[in-house]
Amino acid sequence: MAQPGRKGDDFAVKARVMESDDIRRALTRIAHEIVEANKGTDDLVIVGIRTRGAPLADRIAADIASFEGVDLPSGALDVSLYRDDVGLRGPRNLEATTVPADLDGRVVVLVDDVLFTGRTIRAAFEAILDLGRPKAIKLAVLVDRGHRELPIRADHVGKNLPTSSGEDVRVHLTEIDGEDAVLIGRKDGGVG
Amino acid sequence: MFKHLLSMDQLSADDITRVLDTAESLRQVTDRPIKKLPTLRGRTVCNLFYEASTRTRISFELAAKRLSADVINFSADSKSSVAKGESFKDTAWTLEAMGVDAIVVRHGSSGAPLQLSRWVKASVLNAGDGWHEHPTQALLDIFSIREHFKDLSGLNVAIAGDVLHSRVARSNVKGLVTMGANVVLVGPPTLIPIQARSWGAEISYDLDSVIEDVDVCYLLRVQKERATEQLFPSNREYAANWGLDSRRVAKMKPDALVMHPGPMNRGVEISADVSELPRSIVLDQVSNGLAIRMSLLYLMLGGAEEGDVS
Numbered sequence: 001m002a003q004p005g006r007k008g009d010d011f012a013v014k015a016r017v018m019e020s021d022d023i024r025r026a027l028t029r030i031a032h033e034i035v036e037a038n039k040g041t042d043d044l045v046i047v048g049i050r051t052r053g054a055p056l057a058d059r060i061a062a063d064i065a066s067f068e069g070v071d072l073p074s075g076a077l078d079v080s081l082y083r084d085d086v087g088l089r090g091p092r093n094l095e096a097t098t099v100p101a102d103l104d105g106r107v108v109v110l111v112d113d114v115l116f117t118g119r120t121i122r123a124a125f126e127a128i129l130d131l132g133r134p135k136a137i138k139l140a141v142l143v144d145r146g147h148r149e150l151p152i153r154a155d156h157v158g159k160n161l162p163t164s165s166g167e168d169v170r171v172h173l174t175e176i177d178g179e180d181a182v183l184i185g186r187k188d189g190g191v192g
Numbered sequence: 193m194f195k196h197l198l199s200m201d202q203l204s205a206d207d208i209t210r211v212l213d214t215a216e217s218l219r220q221v222t223d224r225p226i227k228k229l230p231t232l233r234g235r236t237v238c239n240l241f242y243e244a245s246t247r248t249r250i251s252f253e254l255a256a257k258r259l260s261a262d263v264i265n266f267s268a269d270s271k272s273s274v275a276k277g278e279s280f281k282d283t284a285w286t287l288e289a290m291g292v293d294a295i296v297v298r299h300g301s302s303g304a305p306l307q308l309s310r311w312v313k314a315s316v317l318n319a320g321d322g323w324h325e326h327p328t329q330a331l332l333d334i335f336s337i338r339e340h341f342k343d344l345s346g347l348n349v350a351i352a353g354d355v356l357h358s359r360v361a362r363s364n365v366k367g368l369v370t371m372g373a374n375v376v377l378v379g380p381p382t383l384i385p386i387q388a389r390s391w392g393a394e395i396s397y398d399l400d401s402v403i404e405d406v407d408v409c410y411l412l413r414v415q416k417e418r419a420t421e422q423l424f425p426s427n428r429e430y431a432a433n434w435g436l437d438s439r440r441v442a443k444m445k446p447d448a449l450v451m452h453p454g455p456m457n458r459g460v461e462i463s464a465d466v467s468e469l470p471r472s473i474v475l476d477q478v479s480n481g482l483a484i485r486m487s488l489l490y491l492m493l494g495g496a497e498e499g500d501v502s
Contacts, residue, residue, distance in 0.1 A: 078217065081218075081229045081230070081231040081259075081490070082229070082230055082231070086231050086232070086494045087235075087493070087494060087495070090193070090495050091193060091214075091490055091491045091495045093210070093213070093214070094213070094214050094217035094218065095217065096216075096217060096220065097217075097220060126230065130224075130226045130228075130229075131224065131226070
């Protein structure tokens with residue numbers, strides 16, 4: 001069985017573009033931006049998209065909690081059942097969706113590791129709207145690598161990383177991969 | 193993962209665990225206001241039933257609908273083309289021509305789903321074939337047991353009653369043995385097939401001698417419609433020797449479960465008061481069946497056409 005969120009081992013590392021400290025600083029800045037844009041923490045819910053958005057959401061929520069002194073609801077969303085490529089690839093292993101019960105009237109900040117085609121985010125919109133009717137949905141990502149296929153943009157970006165379609169971006173997080181790093185590499189024979 | 197589900201023989205312990213874990217995630221959907229997922233939009237599932245069924249057919253229908261698949265129900269009764277003499281093969285080809293993606297089949301003849309899988313391109317799910325197997329029932333039973341005991345290995349499970357005519361027993365023995373449970377089949381000698389030892393289960397003809405040791409007492413329905421000869425003297429004698437009543441329940445371990453695949457013959461294999469005890473998880477079995485069938489449809493239809501990319 002493949003590791004969650006990993007597409008296979010056709011990845012040859014070219015460069016490390018973010019280290020642990022860079023990731024920490026980027027997340028701290030995003031946390032402050034979220035609170036500033038929201039004019040406080042009222043109604044905020046931070047929801048990470050599984051697999052690697054989930055620990056990022058927890059870190060952002062903990063950051064906000066530490067400097068605002070409030071306990072912020074956070075959760076994780078598995079969007080596998082909402083994807084538009086069901087049937088085009090093997091069935092994904094499902095993980096639990098743990099979203100605070102009531103999203104009605106809240107501001108949901110979706111968190112993901114890499115923003116690429118935008119299709120995952122589209123699936124996340126649908127998943128969120130099946131759970132409730134938030135006042136607004138915002139998007140925060142650690143890395144925006146471009147190549148959008150849908151009209152979607154992030155509200156908060158850790159790092160803009162221009163890539164070619166033959167390249168791949170991998171985010172490693174301590175909670176899952178044992179280290180914090182953002183890697184850029186070449187896909188060997190893979191398709192964009 | 194697998195194209196057809198015909199028998200528990202084809203599933204390894206890892207396969208069963210994956211079906212159960214997926215069902216666990218899908219069950220969350222049942223607890224929220226919007227219970228529908230868009231996952232199988234545009235797919236069509238046909239329920240092809242040559243035998244009576246309430247819970248299995250409804251459960252499959254609801255599972256498919258919860259995943260947004262379209263559902264066709266075909267019952268081979270007096271109102272269908274089968275009454276006009278259409279063969280099984282012609283019915284299968286008719287469904288194929290309409291473009292169904294999965295056929296859920298229940299048939300009185302053992303092996304009918306296997307035969308069907310050779311005729312059509314759609315995925316075939318066995319919803320019970322003759323005396324052979326009922327794999328989705330076994331999966332939902334194993335799921336229900338795992339809910340209570342976390343791990344099945346080393347658990348003592350008694351399957352009591354009409355093992356001879358029971359496809360539920362055959363599928364459950366295979367699945368439970370694969371998951372490491374110790375299975376003992378209990379019933380009158382006329383209803384325990386002699387080859388049952390080769391399935392990896394123990395055999396006992398005396399429920400009282402095993403009841404104290406079991407973690408799960410699984411009662412089979414006395415199948416009046418399948419028994420063509422007199423295999424036990426009377427319902428009353430059956431109940432006295434092999435039925436579960438409060439006197440026997442009193443001897444069970446405090447956390448041991450009572451299970452039944454339904455529909456129950458109250459007063460025969462299970463007494464009315466026992467069926468309503470908290471340790472009787474018959475209704476959990478029914479609701480878990482929905483999650484298991486959603487899991488199977490997702491894993492079988494949600495995958496790539498050729499090969500498995502995961």
